[in-house]
Amino acid sequence: MKGGNTPHAEAAALSPCGRRAAIQDISRAHELTSQLQAVLLHLPAGSWSQLGQDMAKQILQLTTSALSTLQFCGCGASDDGGTGNCSGELSKSSEGRDGLHGRQTRRKNKTSTKVKTTVPYEDGYQWRKYGQKTINDAMYPRCYYKCTYRDEQGCPATKTVQQQDSYADPPTFMVEYSMKHTCKTPQTIFPVLMVESSPQKASLHGSDSTGSSDLQDLHLSPPSSVVTHSESHDKCSSSNEQEQPCQHEVLITVNTLDELDMESMDLFMGNFDGWFCVE
DNA sequence: GAAATTTGACCCTA
DNA sequence: TAGGGTCAAATTTC
Numbered sequence: 419m420k421g422g423n424t425p426h427a428e429a430a431a432l433s434p435c436g437r438r439a440a441i442q443d444i445s446r447a448h449e450l451t452s453q454l455q456a457v458l459l460h461l462p463a464g465s466w467s468q469l470g471q472d473m474a475k476q477i478l479q480l481t482t483s484a485l486s487t488l489q490f491c492g493c494g495a496s497d498d499g500g501t502g503n504c505s506g507e508l509s510k511s512s513e514g515r516d517g518l519h520g521r522q523t524r525r526k527n528k529t530s531t532k533v534k535t536t537v538p539y540e541d542g543y544q545w546r547k548y549g550q551k552t553i554n555d556a557m558y559p560r561c562y563y564k565c566t567y568r569d570e571q572g573c574p575a576t577k578t579v580q581q582q583d584s585y586a587d588p589p590t591f592m593v594e595y596s597m598k599h600t601c602k603t604p605q606t607i608f609p610v611l612m613v614e615s616s617p618q619k620a621s622l623h624g625s626d627s628t629g630s631s632d633l634q635d636l637h638l639s640p641p642s643s644v645v646t647h648s649e650s651h652d653k654c655s656s657s658n659e660q661e662q663p664c665q666h667e668v669l670i671t672v673n674t675l676d677e678l679d680m681e682s683m684d685l686f687m688g689n690f691d692g693w694f695c696v697e
Numbered sequence: 698g699a700a701a702t703t704t705g706a707c708c709c710t711a
Numbered sequence: 712t713a714g715g716g717t718c719a720a721a722t723t724t725c
Contacts, residue, residue, distance in 0.1 A: 546700090546701070546702085547701075547702060547703085548702090549703090549704085550702095550703075550704075566701095
């Protein structure tokens with residue numbers, strides 16, 4: 419059902435410029451919340467610290483959801499001619515064709531978000547594996563996950579996880595998210611630390627482990643990540659002549675949150691100024 | 698026994 | 712027609 423106050427409806431009502439500004443604002447909020455969460459982890463355990471963590475998690479989920487909504491609803495300005503259909507909607511093409519119940523389109527829409535990470539299973543959502551395939555020219559099979567709440571709440575979100583290189587330590591995975599989460603669950607594992615990309619490739623490398631960390635014991639190993647946000651039409655306003663497709667990668671390798679110290683944070687803040695590509 | 702994962706088969710798209 | 716995405720029965724885990 420289409421609710422008038424749904425994020426999708428609001429996004430659709432936004433002008434391209436307004437949507438862009440909204441995306442930038444939310445991405446900034448997301449970034450700051452991620453950093454706040456990292457800071458909170460340094461505080462002594464206590465009710466306030468826990469409360470802050472919980473709040474940060476919720477904010478991250480909300481901002482992630484909002485960003486996802488805005489991105490997926492960007493189709494109106496792209497190559498589908500502005501049909502008004504969000505690219506996130508399921509295709510009904512196969513329905514009723516061969517007696518398959520609810521079988522959805524076999525090809526996903528082009529709009530998706532790819533994230534390169536060392537912790538593909540910790541992104542704040544719960545997933546259930548439903549398939550695995552050997553992919554041509556890939557060293558490792560690709561795993562297919564759907565939202566745990568797909569059956570209960572009809573959440574269409576899916577993701578694929580594929581290990582990339584066998585020699586990296588830790589191994590990196592390319593995670594491709596498709597469809598937007600519509601499930602409503604407060605359960606989070608740990609939201610992915612979204613990292614902004616910038617025209618200049620930058621990296622923060624946590625070296626070897628710098629002392630013991632109890633964070634690992636908390637299973638809050640921070641993701642490290644590369645966010646590769648790509649869409650077919652993307653041009654980067656920050657690139658010089660708007661000629662290069664937006665395909666930025668920023669690799670943050672952090673073994674423990676202790677390594678993400680304030681110095682790194684400052685570098686973090688200084689180097690990145692927006693991970694969304696602007697048309 | 699319920700939930701999650703594995704795996705082969707089916708089917709769609711390029 | 713090959714490759715990739717999904718289904719669903721079988722199997723495993725808790």
